[in-house]
Amino acid sequence: MTVDLYLHNGLIVTEESVAKGGLVVDQGKVVEIVSTNAKVVANQIIDLNGKVLLPGLVDGHVHFHAPGRDYWEGYITGSQAAAAGGVTTIIDMPLNGIPPTIDALKLQEKRDRIAHEPVVDYAHWAGLIPNNLSDLVGLHANGVVGFKCFMSGAATEEFTNVKDDTMYAGLLQARQLGSLVGVHAENFELIDSFEKKLHTEGRIDRLAWLESRPPVTELEAVHRALFWAKETGGKMHIVHTSIRSGIDMVTHAKNEGVNVTVETCPHFLTFTDQDFLIVGPELKCDPPLRSRETVEALWESLLAGEIDTVGSDHAPCTVAEKEEGLENIWKAWSGITGIQATLPVLLTEGVHKRGLKLNRLVKLIAGNPARIFGLYPRKGALLPGSDADFVIVDINQEWKMEKEEILSKNKHSPYVGFPFKGKVEQTYVRGQMVFDRGSITAEPGYGRLVLRNN
Secondary structure (H helix, E strand, O other), X not given: OOEEEEEEEEEEEOOOOEEEEEEEEEOOEEEEEEEOOOOOOEEEEEEOXXXXXXXXXXXXXXXXXXXXXXXXXXXXXHHHHHHHOOEEEEEEOOOOOOOOOOOHHHHHHHHHHHOOOOOOEEEEOEEOOOOOHHHHHHHHHOOOOOEEEEOOOOOOOOOOOOOHHHHHHHHHHHHHHOOOEEEEOOOHHHHHHHHHHHHHOOOOOHHHHHHHOOHHHHHHHHHHXXXXXXXXXXXXXXXXXXXXXXXXXXXXXXXXXXXXXXXXXXHHXXXXXXXXXXXXXXXXXXXXXXXXXXXXXXXXXXXXXXXXXXOOOEOOOOHHHHHOOOOOHHHOOOOEOOOOOHHHHHHHHHHHHHOOOHHHHHHHHHXXXXXXXXXXXXXXXXXXXXXXXXXXXXXXXXXXXXXXXXXXXXXXXXXXXXEEEEEEEEEEEOOEEEEEOOEEOOOOOOOOEOOOOO
């Protein structure tokens, strides 16, 4: 038998093993992982020269802002940036498009408009907002991975936050459907009161942003969300957790049988509140960056296996919308351009600096998100029959991200100039190379829609 592709002489990493060998690919699917000396007849044979081969990242938290706000980020540039970061499947959030993805018609409108744009595969979140509970069945039938809601104020006027009654009902319905609810956990009332007080005082400095969203606003919301998850038996995924105490609450809830998973983000594992005070708007995000002590505590949770996924929360804007906040922090867009940095951050800060095992890395960025969002084992694995999505990494290459390397539509990121160790060389989606050492090698539209397993 002659197969399409054989990559050999590499370090093949899965959740279960790290071994020298090769990967056999045919018709866009994984055939098998083989030992170093295996003889394989293939149309194309690639010598990995000892490089590391990982399953492609499944990024469960991206904002591509399409349709309607493509000037922030669209599916062409967003998916190209994903490919450059080793991300082979993105899961796009529902809130920043115009219209937001809150019913089946709007979901289909979105899919029709972006179908010919991405170079990596993609799936979709739907929204859970007040008054769209009757739409969840239709959205689920169209393969969304789950329903995202905000306990804090949402980022756009078209996508409003929920109160407890909606979260409760949404969790019950998601349970019946076999889906999940994703939660942005911050206390709206507390944040609103803190912001009003700071505005009254005339505060426009960077510290004011941090003071408006102290850890207690996140911790209380996590506590309340977990209570409703326990009471309903619904499945919950808490996104972009920035504090160890929140992770501890989730761990305790898991031990009590609550069906919950939790995500953190690369910026919460890299930057601190002091970095934000120095750098400013480029690092503005919500929840905000925390203390160095909190960053290290998050790493302790991650290394202990208490964090389920790391998602980029890639949420770009224009340069001007960041610079508006240089003198008045409230005016800056809150979101970080970071999809190209997730894997380099975890290699640099995790594998090299803190001893993160490569198997655990694969679980965080591929296996776990694919399972949580109903895409496994088609995605997130190198099993026979899985899509041949993988990334080739020079794990020891030291480099700094240059502005010119950013493939997002707006060329700015807090990671510009950051010293990394470990660089993505090539990315493959369904057996085809889509990124090769700085260049996109697939045409827009190569990426395919992926639906949640039911």
